[in-house]
Amino acid sequence: MIMSGRAGRPAHGERGANGMGTVRYLEIAEELRRAILSGEYPVGARLPSESDLAARWSASRGTVRQAVATLAAEGLVGSSQGARRIVLRHERRHSFGELNSFAQWAEGVGHEARGRFLSRTRRPATPEEAERLALAPGTEVLAALRLRLLDGEPVMVERTAYADWVAAAVEAMPEDCRSVMDALAADSGVVAHYGEHLIDALPAGSEDARLLEVRRGSPLLRQRHVSATRTGRPIEWSDDRYRAGSVTFSVSNSAVAAPLERHPGGGEHR
Amino acid sequence: MIMSGRAGRPAHGERGANGMGTVRYLEIAEELRRAILSGEYPVGARLPSESDLAARWSASRGTVRQAVATLAAEGLVGSSQGARRIVLRHERRHSFGELNSFAQWAEGVGHEARGRFLSRTRRPATPEEAERLALAPGTEVLAALRLRLLDGEPVMVERTAYADWVAAAVEAMPEDCRSVMDALAADSGVVAHYGEHLIDALPAGSEDARLLEVRRGSPLLRQRHVSATRTGRPIEWSDDRYRAGSVTFSVSNSAVAAPLERHPGGGEHR
DNA sequence: AAGTGGTCTAGACCACTCG
DNA sequence: GAGTGGTCTAGACCACTTC
Numbered sequence: 001m002i003m004s005g006r007a008g009r010p011a012h013g014e015r016g017a018n019g020m021g022t023v024r025y026l027e028i029a030e031e032l033r034r035a036i037l038s039g040e041y042p043v044g045a046r047l048p049s050e051s052d053l054a055a056r057w058s059a060s061r062g063t064v065r066q067a068v069a070t071l072a073a074e075g076l077v078g079s080s081q082g083a084r085r086i087v088l089r090h091e092r093r094h095s096f097g098e099l100n101s102f103a104q105w106a107e108g109v110g111h112e113a114r115g116r117f118l119s120r121t122r123r124p125a126t127p128e129e130a131e132r133l134a135l136a137p138g139t140e141v142l143a144a145l146r147l148r149l150l151d152g153e154p155v156m157v158e159r160t161a162y163a164d165w166v167a168a169a170v171e172a173m174p175e176d177c178r179s180v181m182d183a184l185a186a187d188s189g190v191v192a193h194y195g196e197h198l199i200d201a202l203p204a205g206s207e208d209a210r211l212l213e214v215r216r217g218s219p220l221l222r223q224r225h226v227s228a229t230r231t232g233r234p235i236e237w238s239d240d241r242y243r244a245g246s247v248t249f250s251v252s253n254s255a256v257a258a259p260l261e262r263h264p265g266g267g268e269h270r
Numbered sequence: 271m272i273m274s275g276r277a278g279r280p281a282h283g284e285r286g287a288n289g290m291g292t293v294r295y296l297e298i299a300e301e302l303r304r305a306i307l308s309g310e311y312p313v314g315a316r317l318p319s320e321s322d323l324a325a326r327w328s329a330s331r332g333t334v335r336q337a338v339a340t341l342a343a344e345g346l347v348g349s350s351q352g353a354r355r356i357v358l359r360h361e362r363r364h365s366f367g368e369l370n371s372f373a374q375w376a377e378g379v380g381h382e383a384r385g386r387f388l389s390r391t392r393r394p395a396t397p398e399e400a401e402r403l404a405l406a407p408g409t410e411v412l413a414a415l416r417l418r419l420l421d422g423e424p425v426m427v428e429r430t431a432y433a434d435w436v437a438a439a440v441e442a443m444p445e446d447c448r449s450v451m452d453a454l455a456a457d458s459g460v461v462a463h464y465g466e467h468l469i470d471a472l473p474a475g476s477e478d479a480r481l482l483e484v485r486r487g488s489p490l491l492r493q494r495h496v497s498a499t500r501t502g503r504p505i506e507w508s509d510d511r512y513r514a515g516s517v518t519f520s521v522s523n524s525a526v527a528a529p530l531e532r533h534p535g536g537g538e539h540r
Numbered sequence: 541a542a543g544t545g546g547t548c549t550a551g552a553c554c555a556c557t558c559g
Numbered sequence: 560g561a562g563t564g565g566t567c568t569a570g571a572c573c574a575c576t577t578c
Contacts, residue, residue: 023566043404044502049544060568065545073343078464080500081545082575088464088502100523134313193524194348194358200518201471201491219489219514221471230350232314232358244489248470251521253370254463293547319563330549335564351564352556546574555565 028057028067036076036087046084047077075252089252100195100227102148102156102240103179114149115158117175118211122167129161132226132237142167147211148240155246157211160238166190181227184235192227192235199223199249204241212243219244298327298337306346306357316354317347345522359522370465370497372418372426372510373449384419385428387445388481392437399431402496402507412437417481418510425516427481430508436460451497454505462497462505469493469519474511482513489514 032053035041048056053064068085071077079085106113125133125141133141141161148156160180162170169188170180177183184190200222209216220241227235302323305311318326323334338355341347349355376383395403395411403411411431418426430450432440439458440450447453454460470492479486490511497505 025566051544060570062569063567066566075466078500078502079545080463080576082543083500083577084544086502088498089466193350194522195524196345196359196520196522198518198520199469199491201489201512201514203489203514217488219471219473219487221469221491228358230348230353232348232356242471244471244473248468249519250466250468252464252466254465295547321563330551332550333548336547349564350557352562353558354563542576542578544574544576546572548571548573550569552567553565554567555563557563558561 024057024059025063025066025070028053028059028064029070032067032071033074033076036071037090039090041087043087043090045087047087049084072254075254078254100192100225101179101181102158103182106150111151113178114152114176115178115180116147116149117173117177118145118147120144120171125161129237133161133163133234135163139164140167142170144170150246153246154212155243157208157241158238159240160236162236163234166235190229190235193230194228194232195225197223197225202241208241212241214243221247221249223249294327294329295333295336295340298323298329298334299340302337302341303344303346306341307360309360311357313357313360315357317357319354342524345524348524370462370495371449371451372428373452376420381421383448384422384446385448385450386417386419387443387447388415388417390414390441395431399507403431403433403504405433409434410437412440414440420516423516424482425513427478427511428508429510430506432506433504436505460499460505463500464498464502465495467493467495472511478511482511484513491517491519493519 032047041047047053047068050061050064050068053059053068054061057064068077068079072079072085076087076089076091077085078088102115103113121143122140123143124138125135127137129135129141130137130139133139135141141164144158144160144162146158146160147154148158150156166184166188169184169190173180173183181192185192202220202222203217204212204214204220206216208214208220209218212220214220221244223240223242224238225240226237229235302317311317317323317338320331320334320338323329323338324331327334338347338349342349342355346357346359346361347355348358372385373383391413392410393413394408395405397407399405399411400407400409405411411434414428414430414432416428416430417424418428420426436454436458439454439460443450443453451462455462472490472492473487474482474484474490476486478484478490479488482490484490491514493510493512494508495510496507499505
């Protein structure tokens with residue numbers, strides 16, 4: 001039931017007829033993922049060989065490889081040449097949106113997120129902001145201070161510099177806007193595509209302490225990050241400080257893919 | 271000057287004659303990486319099309335795609351369907367070893383790392399340790415307390431539970447062993463292939479404070495991680511606490527690849 | 541020695557971006 | 560509408576693990 005015809009195209013329909021959405025290797029990945037998450041393949045188990053999987057789904061080996069590569073990128077399975085792939089974990093990985101947006105993340109893990117702008121002021125970018133946002137030194141940015149609540153509890157203070165070209169849109173948002181990134185996408189068509197994150201710890205300053213209702217000097221987990229559009233244009237540079245114990249970041253890596261780095265000192269790039 | 275012959279094999283040599291090491295797509299990736307890092311392609315610039323690159327290297331489009339996929343995984347370039355790939359950053363990404371091994375990392379960034387075992391005791395695994403190490407409850411592990419120095423300064427306290435099957439090897443190491451993972455690889459052939467990392471912040475306990483020479487309650491950056499072999503067998507489960515300001519973790523992600531996650535609360539998996 | 545993943549080719553259609 | 564990346568096929572050789 002594979003086909004013939006042109007050249008490596010399914011008999012007719014499959015993908016030609018799908019018109020939208022259906023991507024073969026993602027379907028295969030999704031089915032495999034479900035099998036893994038359901039425990040059908042326990043941790044440590046060996047997956048069927050690529051040829052077996054290809055036969056089972058009437059797909060080419062290349063497509064199957066792309067499917068398992070997806071799972072490998074999620075940290076669910078691992079592989080080493082010559083041996084069958086093995087199951088590493090059973091946990092589901094979150095999406096990009098859930099990492100870049102506090103609100104999307106909270107929703108994804110079943111909590112209620114709120115936010116309130118405490119201030120929004122236009123001022124010239126600091127040298128660091130200008131560099132992170134790829135703006136000419138001194139360009140005006142919108143500096144925002146925002147308190148984020150999770151299930152009604154204050155858990156994070158967010159200090160964000162928005163690039164000049166989105167400043168007006170952010171200024172126009174209501175004070176209790178739930179998700180700036182969602183609103184930017186809906187209103188202005190500005191969608192974050194890339195992110196870079198720097199994670200460290202620091203003591204709470206007096207403003208941090210007051211807003212988060214902790215003692216001054218108590219530990220905070222800081223996530224600084226820049227978001228950029230599909231074309232690599234930076235949207236915002238943010239300094240988010242979480243109350244200790246309120247969140248944990250997790251990353252999985254392997255000898256063939258190491259997404260996480262560690263830097264000495266203050267996280268300066270050079 | 272491509273070839274003919276059998277079926278998609280270079281004329282003769284190229285890869286058949288390499289015998290070892292040379293992998294086409296990695297060569298291409300390396301050359302492109304160098305061009306990016308050298309500034310030949312500035313941030314925001316568009317890369318040549320896949321066909322151009324394929325022609326330039328006399329390789330197939332698939333091979334070129336694998337090369338740029340490597341760079342994309344490193345966060346150097348991004349892509350979106352229909353548009354040329356763009357350069358996102360100029361920083362080099364570190365290797366897996368540099369993330370999993372304090373000593374390898376320090377060396378990679380040009381600092382001098384030392385370590386000293388303060389204690390090594392065998393005791394039954396705690397429930398959490400047993401789960402993380404995939405051991406039967408109560409199995410004996412080797413619990414080690416270790417102080418890590420960077421350029422002579424104490425920066426990290428490491429509390430590690432080594433799985434029973436590597437305990438003897440670790441016990442036999444000298445007290446001032448520079449890198450346990452390196453020694454394990456050299457002496458026992460045990461190589462870490464996979465890692466999972468949980469990152470959060472917490473206040474220094476009294477032992478932490480004494481060893482790191484900071485005040486009790488001052489902020490620490492904690493990285494808990496498990497390392498596993500190629501077959502997915504856990505080697506060690508470790509709780510590493512860094513003095514605030516001494517290190518920063520960094521991750522880059524994109525809408526198509528999000529290696530980092532955020533969890534509410536104490537970082538428990540469920 | 542058999543099996544399996546890693547690499548590579550050549551060619552095709554589709555979805556999307558850009559000018 | 561041309562160009563470009565995304566998906567897919569079919570088949571091949573190689574390096575490595577496993578039995």
